[in-house]
Amino acid sequence: MKSYRLSVLSAVAFAVACGAASNPDVAATAGNQQLSTTRLAEILGTSQAPLEKDVARSIAELWVNYQLVGMAAAKGDSLTDPKVMQDALWSNLDNIRVKKFYDNVSKGWDAQSPGSDEERYKTGEAYAARHILIKTDQGATPEQIAAAKAKAEGILKQATTANFVSLTARSDEPGAKERGGDLGLFGKGMMVPEFEKCVAAITIGEIGQTVCQTSFGFHIIYRTPFAEVAEKFAPIAKQRNVAIAESTYLAKLETDNAVKIESNATVKAKAIAKNPLGYMKDNDAIATYKGGKLSASRFAEWLAAYPPSSQIRPQLVQAPDTLVDKFVKQIVRNELVLRQADSAKATVDTAEMSNLFLNFKNAVTQTWTSLGIEPGKLADSAKAAGGDKEKIAGAKVEEFFAKLVKNEVPFVDVPYPVARAVQKKYTFGINxxxxxxxxxxxxxxxxTSDSLKAKQGGNPAAPGAPAPAPAPDTTQK
Structure with missing residues (x-):
């Protein structure tokens, strides 16, 4: 299955597992540890990160996760209770169950065909072309653009289906000569719109009668005959069969279950993307369906389970409302498929569960080791100094965190299942x-930092917390 919170954006102060600090001078708490507003402001202010609340919250959440993992280490709690691990690994377990269900329900999907491969190629289910590019640079003058167009038109006059490959030696595109200008097979939306429109207008097996202008320059295009791409088209056609069948199945599932997206779903979804933890106890529905609903808390769990590298949260915050709506529907579909998997009794077997548990235990141990808070070392330190293991763990985490924000130690990620386990088990809060x-x-x-930098002749500011990665640019093809 593809993995594609409150009315309006009201501020939400939240508490988890016994509550957040009410002291306005405290940004976050984890057990008896506190992250002061002064310290977090210093970290953020001396960094190059945007001075935004969402960035401050992300840093505070990282500090919380480190401290909670430290608490577990101090208590010698390896989080190996089966119920704790199963809850922490919910997304992994659901993925396995859904895959087993899909493997069964999707049998034969690749064989469903709306026509022969050649017929489908002719209707534009996928395109194939060769081209010769005469490039125009950004900021080119009208005279330069006119010269490029004239050059391209000159080549077009000489071009035939027989000599097209040899003429690609005159293309400005790197490597064009070596591959004969071949662009291979490409689906709809993969090329810039102007180029795709030009290709679609050309009869298969012929050369476009006029040059095609795009932001890259002027193109002479030869639309590749089916015979030259038949072998490459076949597997793409099968993939397309599966995609069509899956889309049909999911659409029917949505219709049969009368899915309804709430009117405030888009605004709330973006708010959850900024602050999933803040909505973990919000039971309001953002979508409903026959026999159930997608609550804000459940949606928050889905978002939290996506790895940071996916950039789902920042993309969702910046996405247009129509795409946010589609994403919410996709999560609802995920929930419905999970219900189908339950009905089909798709389960995780003993071997699969054991493997997940082993990976979880290794992740806990690896996180402790990376932060320098292994239970054995904490016990030795407490015995030698006569101190409290929790205080020692907290101090070690603080020491690591201080080095991290100065880029003196490598970043340590607390995997989602581990973070979920300690957040569920120990007291913490974000204020x-x-x-x-x-x-x-x-x-x-x-x-103050900028002023000092200016006086020192523009020396860079202290490294501090790195700026969050921007969402990928989805405007380029």
């Missing part, structure tokens, strides 16, 4: 009022 104060203080810190 929304404290984060507001952090931003105000960070502005002063940043101004």
């Amino acid at each position: 929304e009022a404290g984060l507001d104060k952090v931003i105000e203080k960070a502005k002063t810190v940043r101004a």
Whole structure:
């Protein structure tokens, strides 16, 4: 299955497992440990990251996860209770169950064909072309553009289906001569719209009668005959068969279950993307379906389970409302397929469960080791100094965190299942009022830092917290 919160954007102060700090000078708490607004403002203000509340929250959440993992280490709690692990690994377990269900229900999907491969190629289910590009640079003058067009038109006059490959030696595209200008097979939406429109207008096996202008320059295009791409088209056609069958199945599932997206779903979904933890207890529905609903808390769990590298959360925040709506529907479909898998009694077998448990245990151990808070070392330190293991663990985490924000140690990721397990088991809180104060203080810190940098001749500011990765640019083809 593909893995494609409150009315309006009201601020939500939240508490998890016994509550967040109410002290406005505290940004976050984890057990008895506190992250002050002053310290977090210093971290953010001396960094190059945007002075935004969402960034401050992300840093605070990282600090919380480190401290909670430290608490578990101090208590010698390897989080190996089967119920704890199963809850922490819910997304992994669901993926296995869904895959087993899909493997069964999708049998024969690749064989369903709306026509022969050649017929489907002719109707534009996929395109194939060769081209010769005469490039125009950004900022080119009208005279330069006219010259490029004239050059391209000159080549077009000489071009025939017999000599087209040899003429690609005159293309400005790197490597064009070596591959004869071949662009291979490409689906709809894979090329810039102007180019795709030109290709679609050319009769298969012929050369376009006029040059095609795009942001890259001027193209002479030869639309490849089916015989030259038949072998490559066949597997693509099978993939397309599966995609069509899956889309039909999911659409019917959605219709049969009377899926309804709530009117405030888009706004709430974006709010959850900014702050999933803040909605983990919000039971309001953002979508309903026959016999159930997609609650804000469940949607938050789905978002939290996506790896940071997927950039799902920042993309969702920046996405147009229509795409956010589609994403919410996709999560609802995921829920419905899971219900289907339950009805079909698709389960995780003992070997699969054992493997997941082993990986989880290794992740806990690896996180402890990376942070330098292995239970054995904490016990030795406490015995030698006569101290409290939790205090020692907290101090070690603080030491690591201080080095991390200065880029003196490698970043340590707390895997989602581990973070979920410690968040469910131990007390922590993020103070929304404290984060507001952090931003105000960070502005002063940043101004002072910038002033000092200017006096020192533009030396770069302290490394501090790195700026969050931007969402991928989806405007380019």
